[in-house]
Amino acid sequence: MTYIPHSPLERDEMLATIGVKSLEDLFKDVPAKHRFPQLDLPPALTEMEVAAELQGLADANDSTRELVSFLGAGAYNHYIPSVVDHILRRGEFYTAYTPYQPEVSQGTLQAIFEYQSLMTSLTGMEVSNASHYDGATAVAEAVNMVYAIFRGKRTRVVISPTVHPEYRATLRTYVQGMGLELAGDDPTSDLEASPEALESLVDDNTALVIVQYPDFFGRIYDYTSLIEFAHQKGALVCVAVNPIAMAMLKTPGEMGADIVVGEGQPLGIPLSYGGPYLGFFTTRKQYVHKMAGRLVGETVDSRGQRAYVLTLTAREQHIKRERATSNICTNQGLMALASAVYLSVLGQTGLRQVAELSYHKAHYAAQELSKIKGFGLCFMDPYFHEFSLCCPKPVSELNEHLLEHGILGGYDLGQDYPALKDHMLIAVTEMNTKEEIDALVEVLKEAVND
C-alpha cells in the first residue's frame, strides 16, 4: 500500500490543470532508454503483513531483553524511563524539521537550548552545540574545529591508544584529505603507561591532544597535568567522556580541557544495534565561532517574549560553503531531546544513583571475578563501570559458553590490542543484579574447569 491520497478523479483534474494527458508525460526530460525501469523488488505488503514480517526479523535476534548483558565498549545498557519515549513519540517533535522558522519551532528550539545547557552542566564546559552524529564523529569534528582555529598551521594531532578503537578508526578516515599527521594511534604501545606518557608526542606543531575519560578500558585519570603540558606547547586538549560517569567524577572542565565530547547514548537512548545515537560537543566560549554544528541562542520576539533562534549561522555550510568548519547540516535533534528528557526526569539525584550503582556493581563483579583461578584484573588503576579481565582461555571460547547460559559476555580486547589477547572488557550497569553477576562468575568458573 502507499500513502498517496489522490482519487483518480482528482488526479485527472490536476493533470488537466497542468496541461498534460498522463503522469508519464511529466517525465519527458528523463532519457527514454532508461525511463521507467522495472524494479526487481518484492511486491507490496499491507501494513498487517509488514508488521508480521518485521516481527519475525526482530524475533530472529536475541536481544539484551532475553540475554543478561555485560557488553559495553561504547554502547551501554541503562534503564530508560517510560516518559522518555512518550515525549519522543509526539508528532509535534518527531515530524518537524530543523527549526528554520523560529516563530513556529519554539518547541524544538527551547528543547535544544535546554539540551545545550544540560551538556555544559554535565561536562563543566561553557558552550555546547546542538549535537553531532555520535561520539566518534564528535571526536572527528573536534579535530576539524582545531584545524580551523590554527588555520591549518599546526598539523599534528596526538591521540591516546586508549581512545575507543572505532573512534580512532573514524578519525583516520576523516583526516585522509586534511594533511594532518596522527600520532599515538598505536595499539601496540604500552597500555599501562600513565597519561603523561603522551607528553613525549606533543610538540610545537601539535594542534590537539585527544584522550578518553573513562578510557576504553574503563580507567579514570586526572588529566590536569597532561592538559597543562599541552597548553604550554600551545596545543588544545579534547576529552571524550562517558556522560554517566560525569555524575560522579571530576569534570574535564575542572581539569582545564578545551573541548569535551562524547557518546550520549547512555542518556536514555536505546542500544538499537548501534544507532541512531548522539554525539555531544562542548567547548570554551572563546572557540564558539569555530565550532561546527547548529547552535541555539536566546533572544526576544517582536512581542517581547523570551524566545530562541539558531544563531551564528554564518559559520555553517549553507552560507560559508567550502570555507565552513564542517559540512554538518543536521544534528541528532530527536536524540538530543531524548537525553534532555532523561536528564530532566532523573535530575541530579537520579543520575548520581545510576552512576554510583554502576560503579559499585562493576567493582563487585571485578572483585568476584578476580577470585576465580586463572582470572585477574589487567590494570591496577581506578576504574568506573568497565574493566579489563585477564582470562585463562580465549575470550571467544568463554563467550560461547556464556551465551549457552544466556549471558552476553564482554568485548574481546584482543581484536584491537595484540597485548590484550585473552582479555575481556566487562561493563556493568544499574541493570545488572547481584544474582546476574554471581551467575557470570559461576559460569566462567565452570567454563575453565571443563
Add this chain to the structure above:
Amino acid sequence: MTEITLEMQDVKIVEPLIYELSSPGRTGVTFPDSDVPLADLPDDAMLRKELPLPELAEVDVVRHYMHLSTFNYNVDGGFYPLGSCTMKYNPKINEDTARLPGFAFTHPLQPIETVQGNLALMFTLQEWLKEISGFAAVSLQPAAGAHGELTGVLIMRAYHKSRGDAKRIKMLIPDSAHGTNPASSGMSGLEIVQVPSDEKGNVDLNALKEACDETVVGLMLTNPNTLGLFDEHLEEVVKTIHACGGLVYGDGANLNALLGILRPGDVGIDLMHFNLHKTFSTPHGGGGPGSGPVGVAPHLVDFLPAPIVSIVEEGDDDLPPLYGFYDPPKTIGRVKAFHGHFGMHVRAFTYIAMHGPDGLRQIAEYAVLNANYLQARLRGTYPIPYDRICMHEFVAEGRVEGSDIRALDIAKRLMDYNFHPPTNYFPLIVHEALMIEPTETENKRTLDRFAEALVQIAEEAKSNPDLLHDAPHTTPFGRMDEVKAARELVLCCWLPEDYKNQ
C-alpha cells in the same frame, strides 16, 4: 494554551526553562538500592562536588515538554512544503517496527549469530537500495546526507589515488548545489570550481567542458537539481566528466522524484548518497537523526566504508544463510562508530516493503504531479524564472509587482494561514527564492488551499503590505531579534545562584 507570564526584565516568559522549574531535592525517577556491597569510591580529588542538573517530578517534565511541543509546526499537524527537504508523511507503523524489542535492545557488538534478524534486514535493505538506484553495492553506515557526501568525496579521492593519479584536486560543483557539497569537498582538502547554470536551469555544458581537465576529481551533481529541474543534458554531462577521467557524484537529496523513473547508476553516475529521511519517510526528528547510505558503481565497490553486511555462509534448503560483516579491500575506513543509524534502516525497510516496485514509482509520479499542479496554480501570481515541467519541486520568486514585499514576508505570512513556509533564499541563483516541495502525500484539497493562500497573500502585498511586514500574527511567537541573539550569545542557562536556599 495558558500563557504563564513571569516578569523578568520586561521579557515575557511563555514557558519557563527546565532549570527554572527545578526545586532542590526532587527527582522524577528513583532506582533500587544497591544489592551489592559498596566499594570504596575513588580518591576524593577525583570526585565531583556539585552536579547542577535540574530537579523535577515526572509530571513536571511531561507538562513542560507537552507545552513546548505545541509551539512546533510539524507534518502531523499540517502542510510542510519545505523545498529540498521532502517533508512527506511519516507512517506510524515505522515507529512501531523500529521499536520492536528484538531490534531496539540489541547491542551493536553482539556476536553475529545472535543478531541474524538485524543483519538480514540490513543486507536486504542494501540489496533493495542497489536495485532502486542501479548501483553495484551500498554501505548503510553514513549517518546523514552530508555524511554520505563526505564518504563519497573520500571514495572518489581514494579511487584516483589508487590509480596513481595524484594530480586530481578539483571538484566541480554547479552553482545551484546544496551548501553541503562544497563543504564536504572542502573538508577533504579539495579545491572547488563552481559551474554556472544555463538559461534553462541545466548545467552550462560549455562552461563544464572548459572546466574539465586532468586535475578534475569529479562533479557533484544534484539531479533533479535544486530548481526542481531534470537536467536535459544529463547523459552528456556524465560523458563530459568521464572523458576527462573524473567521476560523477549524485547528490541523492532529490531522489524522491526518480523512484521507479530512473536509476542513477543506469546513466553512468558513479556514486550517490540516499537520504532515508527524505525519500524513504524516516522522520526528520526536529533536525535529525537522518541516515545517508552510499551506493557505488562496480569500479568503486572496493572503496566503500567498512564494514558492509554480507553473506558469510551460504544457506541451503534447510538453513538460511549466515549474515556477517565484510571489509572492502581498499576501504576508506569507517565513517562512524558501529553500523549506521540502524533504527532508520528498520523504518526505511518497512516503507519499501509496503510499497513494492509499483508503489515506489507512484511516489515519484505523484510527487511530481503535486509540484507541477502547484506550479500551474501559481503561474501568473509569482514569477517562475525557470518555467518548464518540473520534477518534485519548483522555485518561484517571492515578489509581487507594485509592492516592496520580499520572500521572507510571504513566508512569514503563510504561517498565519497555518502553512509551513517553503524554503526561502535558496537556491542562491534565484532572486528572492521560494522553493516549494509538496511531496506525494498531500491531497488536492490541501494544495488548493495552499495555492489560494499564496494568491491571497499576493493581493495583500498590494492592498495592505504591512500585514506581511509584521507577519506572523497568529503564531505563538512573533518575528525574532536575531541580531540580539548573535550579539549577546546567551547559549545556555544554569540553576539560579541562590538555588540551594530556595
